[in-house]
Amino acid sequence: MYLDKNNGLHHPFDSQFALTCPHCLTYSHLTPVSIPRYAQLQQYKHKQTGIVYRCDACNSAVFLKFDIKSYGEDRVDFSSKFSEMERPRESFNFSYLPEEVETLFKEALSCYANNCLNAFASMCRRSARLVFRDLGETGKLRIFDQFNDVKDMTALDNETFGVVKAVVFDTDDLPTLDAAQAGLLLEMMKDTLYQTYIRKGKLQQALMMRRYFLEDSETNITPIQKQKG
Ligand SMILES: [Zn+2]
DSSP states (O other): OEEETTSOEEOTTGGGOEEEOTTTOOEEEEEEEEOOOHHHHHHHOOSEEEEEEEETTTOOEEEEEEEEEEEOSSEEEEEEEEEESSOOOOOOOOTTSOHHHHHHHHHHHHHHHTTOHHHHHHHHHHHHHHHHHHHHHHHHHHHHHHHHHHHHHHTOOHHHHHHHHHHHHOOSOOOOOOHHHHHHHHHHHHHHHIIIIIHHHHHHHHHHHHHHHHHHHHHTOOOOOOOOO
């Protein structure tokens, strides 16, 4: 991708440039609407620059930051890698979670949405500690087994998995996470909280409703009156 001296932006795969929009959460095509000025880039020689796109699905502005690869004679080349200024918020159903766990995990998700991946890891460890305190040692062991099950099911590599496990279960210094490890940690945390609280809560509620309707129908059976001839 490059900018020519007439401020024309050349996108090699323009018609396919799509992303999950942080506003409407749709995987949508993006159209560039605000492009840096060629003359100013050449004057200041920034190492990074930003482009504002329009989400074709919801019309919101989406900000992306690009590294500048090189300043040429009559063009400025951008790296194809970009970083998102706003990440889509992760949706998660917090019902059935203990209030303290909910508070901490909500903060974890905010860190993740803002690309603060190590802060995200810290908040995940704090959330996990509360869960372990709540469940006791057997509960912790059960979650440990669930982690190993996921590893077997998904054939994840040892290194990525080791980092995620260290964040959740270890007590020594937190490892530094890259984007792939943080993504896995997010999925593992969501799965753990789902298995621990949400699945149980939903089942308990469903069983309670069944019992309620059963009792209700038992008490409301009234004998049929004989019709008076
Ligand atoms: Zn959108």
